[in-house]
Every structure is written in C-alpha cells, then in structure tokens.
Amino acid sequence: MAAAGGSGPSCVLGIDLGTTSVKAALVTGTERGLALAQSCCRETQAHSESPGAAPQRMEQDVQKIIKALNECLAALPQQQLQRVTHVGISGQMHGVVFWKSDKGCKWSESGTGPAFEAEQVSPLVTWQDGRCSPTFLTSLPLPQSHVSLATGFGCATVFWYLKNSPDFLKAYDAAGTIQDYVVAMLCDLKKPLMSVQNAASWGYFNCRNKSWNTDILKKSSFPVHLLPEVGDPGSIAGRTARAWHGIPKGAKVGIALGDFQCSVYSCLTERTDAVLNISTSAQLTISMPLGFQPPEAPDPSSAVTYFPYFNGDYLAVAASLNGGNVLATFVGMVAQWAQELGFQVQESAIYPRIIQAALAQKHSKLSVHPTLFGERHLPELLASVSDIGASELSLGHVTRALCRGLVENLCSMLAVQQLEEMGVRRILGSGSALARNEVLRQEVERIFPFPVVYGKDVDAAVGAAMVMFHSK
Ligand SMILES: Nc1ncnc2c1ncn2[C@@H]1O[C@H](COP(=O)(O)OP(=O)(O)O)[C@@H](O)[C@H]1O
Numbered sequence: 212m213a214a215a216g217g218s219g220p221s222c223v224l225g226i227d228l229g230t231t232s233v234k235a236a237l238v239t240g241t242e243r244g245l246a247l248a249q250s251c252c253r254e255t256q257a258h259s260e261s262p263g264a265a266p267q268r269m270e271q272d273v274q275k276i277i278k279a280l281n282e283c284l285a286a287l288p289q290q291q292l293q294r295v296t297h298v299g300i301s302g303q304m305h306g307v308v309f310w311k312s313d314k315g316c317k318w319s320e321s322g323t324g325p326a327f328e329a330e331q332v333s334p335l336v337t338w339q340d341g342r343c344s345p346t347f348l349t350s351l352p353l354p355q356s357h358v359s360l361a362t363g364f365g366c367a368t369v370f371w372y373l374k375n376s377p378d379f380l381k382a383y384d385a386a387g388t389i390q391d392y393v394v395a396m397l398c399d400l401k402k403p404l405m406s407v408q409n410a411a412s413w414g415y416f417n418c419r420n421k422s423w424n425t426d427i428l429k430k431s432s433f434p435v436h437l438l439p440e441v442g443d444p445g446s447i448a449g450r451t452a453r454a455w456h457g458i459p460k461g462a463k464v465g466i467a468l469g470d471f472q473c474s475v476y477s478c479l480t481e482r483t484d485a486v487l488n489i490s491t492s493a494q495l496t497i498s499m500p501l502g503f504q505p506p507e508a509p510d511p512s513s514a515v516t517y518f519p520y521f522n523g524d525y526l527a528v529a530a531s532l533n534g535g536n537v538l539a540t541f542v543g544m545v546a547q548w549a550q551e552l553g554f555q556v557q558e559s560a561i562y563p564r565i566i567q568a569a570l571a572q573k574h575s576k577l578s579v580h581p582t583l584f585g586e587r588h589l590p591e592l593l594a595s596v597s598d599i600g601a602s603e604l605s606l607g608h609v610t611r612a613l614c615r616g617l618v619e620n621l622c623s624m625l626a627v628q629q630l631e632e633m634g635v636r637r638i639l640g641s642g643s644a645l646a647r648n649e650v651l652r653q654e655v656e657r658i659f660p661f662p663v664v665y666g667k668d669v670d671a672a673v674g675a676a677m678v679m680f681h682s683k
C-alpha cells in the first residue's frame with residue numbers, strides 16, 4: 212500500500228484526458244461520503260495540423276496533452292498529493308497513440324517533484340478523425356463485435372496506416388488510448404493494459420468473451436502485437452514506479468477508463484436516471500437492465516449503441532459526434548469573420564457574449580440541424596439551418612437556436628418518448644459545455660419533461676476517482 216505522506220485523510224486522484232481539456236480532481240473520504248477536495252482544468256490546445264494533411268484528419272500533440280496534465284497536477288496542493296494512495300485515469304475513447312515501450316517518456320525533476328514528458332510517441336489520432344472513408348471501412352473484414360466500426364476507432368486507424376503508411380507502424384511496439392499511455396508511463400508497463408470500455412471503443416473487440424478478434428485481424432495482416440492486454444474496468448493496472456508530482460511511489464493506478472463512463476459514474480445513482488453529457492462531444496444515456504447482453508451483430512443504422520460500463524453492465528447511448536465542438540466551431544467562425552472585418556476578438560471573449568446575447572433572446576424560430584461532423588449512423592447528413600426569417604438573424608437568435616438544435620439532435624437519436632417508456636424520471640447533466648452555458652441548460656430544461664440536476668465540470672475526473680475509491 213502506498214505510504215500516504217503527510218497528515219490527514221488519504222486522497223484519491225482522478226484524471227480526465229478529454230478532447231479539449233485535461234481535468235484533475237482530488238477526492239477524499241469523509242464520514243458523509245466522498246468529497247471533492249480540489250480540482251483543476253487546463254485546455255490542451257493539442258489539435259495539430261500535420262502540414263499538407265487531409266482536412267478529415269484529426270490528430271493531437273501528445274506532448275501538449277501531457278504538458279496540460281503536468282500543469283494540472285502542479286496546481287494541486289502538494290500536501291494532498293502526498294496523501295494520494297490511488298490514481299484513476301479516464302480519457303477520450305476510440306483514439307490511438309503509438310509509442311516505443313521503453314522510450315515512451317522522459318522523467319525529470321519539476322518544481323513539484325518528478326514528472327514525465329512524452330518522447331518517441333506518435334500523434335494521437337482522435338475519435339474525431341475522418342481519414343477512414345465509408346469505402347475504406349467496407350473494405351475491412353467484418354468485426355465480431357456488437358459495436359459497428361467507424362472512422363476514428365483505434366483498429367480502423369491501424370488498418371489505415373497498414374494500407375497507406377506501413378513503415379509508420381514499424382517504428383512502434385506499443386499502442387493504446389491516451390489514457391492507456393499515461394497508465395503505462397506511470398507504472399512502467401512494458402505491455403499496455405486497456406479496459407474493456409476502451410477496447411470496445413477501438414472495434415474488433417468481442418465484449419462477451421472479452422477478447423480481440425485476433426483470428427479475423429491476423430488474416431488481414433493486422434499487427435496484433437500492438438493490441439494491448441485487456442482487463443476489467445475498476446481493476447488495478449499497477450503501481451506508480453516512482454514519485455510523481457508529490458504522489459508517492461507505490462500508489463495504485465487503475466486500468467484506464469472511458470471518459471463517458473466515468474462522467475456517468477460520477478452522478479448515476481438511480482436506474483431511472485438518464486445522463487446527458489455535453490463536453491466536446493455529447494451523449495444521452497440510460498442504464499440497461501442487469502444481465503443485459505447486446506446483440507451479437509450491430510445495426511449500423513441505429514443511433515443507439517451499447518457501451519460496456521462496470522461489473523458487466525451496459526449503457527444504452529445516443530453518442531453524438533456533435534456537442535461542444537459545434538459551439539466551439541461557431542465561436543471560431545465568429546472570430547474569423549471579425550478578423551476578416553478587421554477586428555481581433557479572442558475566442559474566450561466570444562463565449563460569454565454569445566451566451567449573454569442568447570439569454571436576452573428567450574425564443575428563436577430558427578431551426579438549426581447542428582451535425583457539422585455528421586453522425587456515425589448518418590455520416591453524410593451535415594448541418595443545415597431553416598426557417599430563417601429576417602427578424603431571426605441576431606447573435607442571440609442564432610446562438611439560442613444552435614443550443615436548442617444540439618439537444619434536439621440528441622433527442623432525435625434517443626427520443627423523449629423512449630426515455631418515458633423506459634421509466635426515466637430525472638436527467639443528470641454533466642460536461643463542461645453544459646456546465647458553462649446557461650442557454651444550453653435552458654434548452655435542456657425546455658425539451659425534457661423531467662427534472663434536470665447538474666454535476667460539476669470535472670465529472671469524468673471525479674468519476675475516475677470514485678471508481679478507485681470503490682475498488683479499495
Ligand atoms: N468559455 C467558455 N464558455 C462556455 N463554453 C465553453 C467555453 N470554453 C469552452 N467551452 C465549451 O466547452 C467544450 C469543451 O468541454 P470539455 O469538457 O473541456 O471537453 P472535453 O471533456 O471533451 O475535453 C468546448 O467544446 C466548448 O463548446
């Protein structure tokens with residue numbers, strides 16, 4: 212057991228390596244249950260444009276993600292970090308990063324103790340990556356999985372490299388999600404470990420027997436040596452091989468988890484709760500009954516998929532590719548227009564202004580279909596706006612209609628009526644895009660005929676810490 216340094220209650224550290232930001236949360240046990248003692252959030256600014264890369268590619272610079280992680284930990288109180296006995300790590304699912312197992316990072320002394328920086332790692336190809344065209348995906352072998360294969364899924368990306376840049380893969384002997392990479396660096400794992408949650412998000416994974424479709428993949432020359440070992444969510448991957456930002460050597464590190472499942476875990480208490488998470492992406496989900504098993508073969512046209520959760524349970528999820536990223540793109544568009552008109556406006560200054568404008572505009576007749584990024588079940592259906600009246604063109608009208616469109620899009624994937632038929636009585640809201648946007652919350656409360664309760668904006672990090680507390 213890690214020696215919890217310092218006096219006071221032991222702590223558990225939860226981390227969420229999200230698509231836009233890294234969140235860290237220190238959770239302590241009190242006589243009234245678990246308490247969020249400290250938290251920190253840092254935007255990664257990690258989106259990287261490879262020179263001349265095709266526009267569909269979405270890659271992130273792992274060095275920048277780890278830099279944001281180090282900044283988060285450096286901002287947390289040392290005396291509490293010294294009492295950390297367990298570390299829970301979650302992050303953006305589906306994506307893949309490659310590294311050389313013995314050279315994946317470089318440790319050095321930072322102001323708050325030893326810390327690592329990424330080395331000899333590839334870019335992170337994220338869940339938003341669109342390099343695998345529908346034609347390419349249909350050229351791949353049929354998976355034995357209940358999850359349909361989609362672009363941005365780890366195994367699809369590996370197949371893309373195998374076909375288009377095979378020498379790229381030869382430079383690495385390990386692969387995983389960004390959260391698996393961090394667990395491997397902290398515990399000095401020679402072979403990465405991956406939870407069932409993240410394995411299911413890569414494709415070619417059979418959740419029933421918890422194994423990769425190795426035979427199918429081998430027949431297509433897939434480099435199966437890159438596939439991580441798979442373990443149960445909530446299990447321990449190892450112990451910190453050295454002190455880390457004041458966290459003692461020997462602290463237990465959980466197998467990395469999906470950010471979405473951890474967001475749900477942070478707030479889901481009743482089976483009659485539905486969870487609405489709006490971060491870079493967006494998900495609307497309900498628990499499936501105990502013992503539920505997903506169908507053997509997926510229905511690619513279905514808007515709802517089944518995600519492995521904890522203890523063999525599943526969540527029914529409307530997983531939209533369009534969430535906070537659509538708002539972020541709208542803000543970027545406003546900033547670009549302002550610049551073209553000769554004004555320099557910071558995107559961070561635009562968010563409060565568009566929100567204030569929409570708060571002053573209680574209703575809008577504009578109809579916004581916000582799927583800028585398509586959806587996995589309808590990749591070709593992009594965004595559109597209709598019912599555009601001359602009196603509906605203010606910033607407030609457009610922002611209000613965009614926020615409503617995001618929620619309506621999720622409800623087109625998992626209808627309110629379906630939620631009512633399944634006995635849902637309450638909506639639990641999570642994710643920073645929801646926590647930071649009152650207009651979005653107003654539209655949620657208008658559309659759902661249920662009470663809505665909101666979490667914090669570090670939900671997945673808190674959830675990852677809670678998993679570790681309950682695994683103690
Ligand atoms: N200043 C802001 N005010 C309101 N919303 C914001 C602001 N900055 C970012 N956002 C929204 O938050 C989203 C990112 O949420 P976050 O939880 O950090 O994402 P992730 O967990 O995917 O990394 C962005 O896509 C954007 O829509």
Ligand SMILES: O=C(CO)[C@@H](O)[C@H](O)[C@H](O)[C@H](O)COP(=O)(O)O
Nearest residue numbers: 229230303304470471490491492530
């Ligand atoms: O795309 C799906 C599911 O298929 C999402 O649940 C996916 O896990 C998440 O969007 C990614 O992990 C990114 O999450 P976030 O960065 O938006 O929090």
